[in-house]
Amino acid sequence: MSGQDLKTQAIVLRRTNYGEADRILNILTPQGKMAVMAKAVRKEKSRLAGGIEMFCLSDIVVHQGKSEFAILTSAKMNKFFKNLLTDYTRMETAAEMLKRVSKAAEAVDSPEYFSMLTQCFEALNDGADIEIVTTWFYLNLLRISGEQVNLYMDTDGEKLVVGEKYSWDTLERALVKNPNGKISTNEIKMLRLMLTAKLPLALKVKAGSFDLSEILYIARALSQI
Secondary structure, eight states, X not given: OBTEEEEXXXXXXXXXXXXXXXXXXEEEETTEEEEEEXXXXXXXXXXXXXXXXXXXXEEEEEEEOSSSSEEEEEEEEEEEOGGGGSOHHHHHHHHHHHHHHHHHHHHOOOTHHHHHHHXXXXXXXTTOOHHHXXXXXXXXXXXXXXXXXXXXXXXXXXXXXXXXXXXXXXXXTEEEEOTTOSBOHXXXXXXHHHHHSOHHHHHTSOTTSSOHHHHHHHHHHHHTO
């Protein structure tokens, strides 16, 4: 992008004050994660300030010259996920997602992170079930980062059987047969759906048709790796 402008969309991951009035922004775009300089943005009459708020989707233009950081030349708020700020749990969930995506993008800078985060913010803002959104987020964060989630073979290397009961083995990162397990066909189907479908489709699955606490436990266990 050297010597040219990039017009794109962005979500701010982190803002750091720099000098007397500037800010360094870590942003997520459909092209990946990048760091940009927002000059004089902390001044009262800055035209950029309104477009770089946290928890919003913005249309931006950045220019990459010879300096270390690309320069933010235009920023206009496209959508503000305002409901995240009126519900502490949703705001905390969204903030944790920003941190995890920022860290993951350091290792694997995939454009899929932008779509994933946008879908999650849209759902949280619209009042979707937080646990389903969180489960979908954790599973897809792993997938995009290149981690394989085994949902087809058990710890003995045998194919998962319809009607069989399982529990999750954290050390083996796989399902283990357990007659008293709480993971059965419906939970496995939901986990597979979450790894292959967009979030809006996963949210349409009838509540109560699967044990959400069990699949959330698996997603959280995997997210600790």
